[in-house]
Amino acid sequence: xxxxxxxxxxxxxxxxxxxxxxxxxxxxxxxxxxxxxxxxxxxxxxxxxxxxxxxxxxxxxxxxxxxxxxxxxxxxxxxxxxxxxxxxxxxxxxxxxxxxxxxxxxxxxxxxxxxxxxxxxxxxxxxxxxxxxxxxxxxxxxxxxxxxxxxxxxxxxxxxxxxxxxxxxxxxxxxxxxxxxxxxxxxxxxxxxxxxxxxxxxxxxxxxxxxxxxxxxxxxxxxxxxxxxxxxxxxxxxxxxxxxxxxxxxxxxxxxxxxxxxxxxxxxxxxxxxxxxxxxxxxxxxxxxxxxxxxxxxxxxxxxxxxxxxxxxxxxxxxxxxxxxxxxxxxxxxxxxxxxxxxxxxxxxxxxxxxxxxxxxxxxxxxxxxxxxxxxxxxxxxxxxxxxxxxxxxxxxxxxxxxxxxxxxxxxxxxxxxxxxxxxxxxxxxxxxxxxxxxxxxxxxxxxxxxxxxxxxxxxxxxxxxxxxxxxxxxxxxxxxxxxxxxxxxxxxxxxxxxxxxxxxxxxxxxxxxxxxxxxxxxxxx
Numbered sequence: 282x283x284x285x286x287x288x289x290x291x292x293x294x295x296x297x298x299x300x301x302x303x304x305x306x307x308x309x310x311x312x313x314x315x316x317x318x319x320x321x322x323x324x325x326x327x328x329x330x331x332x333x334x335x336x337x338x339x340x341x342x343x344x345x346x347x348x349x350x351x352x353x354x355x356x357x358x359x360x361x362x363x364x365x366x367x368x369x370x371x372x373x374x375x376x377x378x379x380x381x382x383x384x385x386x387x388x389x390x391x392x393x394x395x396x397x398x399x400x401x402x403x404x405x406x407x408x409x410x411x412x413x414x415x416x417x418x419x420x421x422x423x424x425x426x427x428x429x430x431x432x433x434x435x436x437x438x439x440x441x442x443x444x445x446x447x448x449x450x451x452x453x454x455x456x457x458x459x460x461x462x463x464x465x466x467x468x469x470x471x472x473x474x475x476x477x478x479x480x481x482x483x484x485x486x487x488x489x490x491x492x493x494x495x496x497x498x499x500x501x502x503x504x505x506x507x508x509x510x511x512x513x514x515x516x517x518x519x520x521x522x523x524x525x526x527x528x529x530x531x532x533x534x535x536x537x538x539x540x541x542x543x544x545x546x547x548x549x550x551x552x553x554x555x556x557x558x559x560x561x562x563x564x565x566x567x568x569x570x571x572x573x574x575x576x577x578x579x580x581x582x583x584x585x586x587x588x589x590x591x592x593x594x595x596x597x598x599x600x601x602x603x604x605x606x607x608x609x610x611x612x613x614x615x616x617x618x619x620x621x622x623x624x625x626x627x628x629x630x631x632x633x634x635x636x637x638x639x640x641x642x643x644x645x646x647x648x649x650x651x652x653x654x655x656x657x658x659x660x661x662x663x664x665x666x667x668x669x670x671x672x673x674x675x676x677x678x679x680x681x682x683x684x685x686x687x688x689x690x691x692x693x694x695x696x697x698x699x700x701x702x703x704x705x706x707x708x709x710x711x712x713x714x715x716x717x718x719x720x721x722x723x724x725x726x727x728x729x730x731x732x733x734x735x736x737x738x739x740x741x742x743x744x745x746x747x748x749x750x751x752x753x754x755x756x757x758x759x760x761x762x763x764x765x766x767x768x769x770x771x772x773x774x775x776x777x778x779x780x781x782x783x784x785x786x787x788x789x790x791x792x793x794x795x796x797x798x799x800x801x802x803x804x805x806x807x
Contacts, residue, residue, distance in 0.1 A: 731743065
C-alpha cells in the first residue's frame with residue numbers, strides 16, 4: 282500500500298455544493314499497486330468519487346472507505362486531576378475542623394448557661410462570690426471569641442481552595458474539549474504500472490458544506506449600464522482551499538423533477554354519496570393505524586499632479602452552457618479557508634444596453650422619478666441583492682428576482698431632480714344639466730405642466746386618472762380622440778412625451794360627470 286499526498290487543485294462551486302479535485306504524484310515501480318488517498322472531508326458524497334491520471338499505468342478499481350480518528354489533547358491532564366484530588370481531600374479536613382470548632386462553641390455556650398443557673402442558687406445561699414461569675418464570663422467570652430476567629434480563618438481557607446478547584450476544573454474542561462473525533466473518507470486506487478515512472482492522479486468528488494450567493498453592483502449611464510457580478514462564497518467543508526483554480530457555476534446540485542400532468546376530476550354534489558363516504562371514513566378512523574430546513578482642483582499657480590494610473594481588475598471568463606447555466610472561470614488562483622465567513626469573489630463586469638425612462642403619475646406623485654430599462658446579456662441573473670449607482674453616485678440597494686439571458690428588466694428607480702412636473706386645476710363648475718331631466722353636472726379642466734432641466738433629451742411616461750363609473754346612473758363624458766392618449770383603461774390615462782433640454786410641455790384635458798339628482802356619489806368627487 283502506497284500513501285499518496287494530494288492537494289486540492291481545482292474547485293467548482295455550485296449554488297448549493299462543490300466539486301473538488303485533489304491532485305498528487307508518486308513514483309511507482311512496474312507491477313500492481315494500491316495507492317491510498319486519505320483525509321477527504323466526510324461531507325463528500327460516496328457515489329461521486331472519480332479517479333483520472335497520467336502516466337504508464339492502468340486503473341483497475343477504486344474503493345471508498347470511511348475512517349474515524351480520535352485526536353487526544355496534547356496537554357498532560359493527569360497532574361491536574363491529582364492536584365484536584367488533593368485540594369478536595371484538604372477541603373474535607375478543613376470542613377471537619379470547622380464542625381469540631383462549632384461543636385466546641387456550642388458546648389461553651391451550654392456550660393455558661395448551666396453555670397449561670399447553678400450560681401444563682403449558690404449566691405442566694407451566701408455560698409458564692411460574685412467575682413466567680415465575673416471571672417467565668419470573661420473566660421467564656423475569650424474562649425468563644427478565639428473559636429469564632431478560628432472558624433473564620435478556616436472558612437477563608439475553604440474559599441481559597443474552592444477558587445483553586447474552579448480554576449483546575451476550567452483547565453480540565455478546556456483540555457477535554459480539545460479531544461475530538463474526526464470522520465474522513467479515504468480512496469484506495471488499484472493500478473497496474475507498466476514501467477517505472479511518476480504517476481499523477483486526480484481524485485474528484487462532490488461535497489456539501491459549500492455554496493455561493495449572487496450579489497450585484499450596477500452603475501447606470503445614458504444608453505448603457507455597467508453590471509458587476511460578485512459571488513459570496515461559503516466554504517464549510519472542513520477542507521481549506523489554498524491557491525486553487527476556482528470555477529463558479531450557476532447550476533445546482535439538487536435533483537430536479539419534471540412533474541407530469543394529472544386529470545382534475547369534478548362531479549355534482551350528492552348528499553347521499555357524501556354521507557356514505559363519511560360513514561366509510563369514520564369506520565377507517567376506528568381501525569388501528571400503523572406508526573408513522575470630490576475631486577480637488579490644483580491650488581495656487583501649480584498644476585495638479587498627474588493622477589496615478591487606475592488599478593486594472595481581472596475578471597472571470599463567462600461561458601453559457603446548456604439551459605442558460607453560466608460558468609465563470611477565475612483568471613488567478615484563489616484561497617478560501619473553511620470557516621463561517623462569506624468570501625466575496627468578483628466574477629465579471631459587463632456592459633448592458635440601457636435607456637432611461639422618466640415616469641410621473643400626476644394624481645399620486647409630487648415628483649418625477651427615473652428608472653432604467655436594461656437588457657440582460659447572455660448570462661442569467663440569479664435572485665440576489667443589487668447595489669445601484671447612477672454615473673458613480675450611490676442610489677440605494679434593492680433585490681432582484683431571476684432574470685433570464687437577454688431578458689429586459691427595470692432598475693434604479695430614483696427622484697429625477699432634472700425634471701419638474703405639476704398638476705393644476707384650471708376650472709371646476711357645477712350646474713344642473715336640465716330641470717326637466719333632473720340631472721346634475723360637474724365639469725373639470727386640468728393642466729399637466731412638465732419642464733426639463735436636463736442636458737439631454739428625455740422621454741417621460743405621464744399617467745393621470747379621471748373618474749370611471751360602474752353605475753348606469755352616473756356618466757363620464759370625455760373626448761378621448763382630442764386627448765391623443767397612448768392608452769386609457771378604466772379612467773387611467775397614459776401619455777408619452779419627449780422633451781428637449783430646458784423645454785416645457787403642457788397637457789390639458791377636461792371631462793364632466795353627469796348623474797341623477799337623487800344619486801349620492803361615493804367616494805365624493807374632488
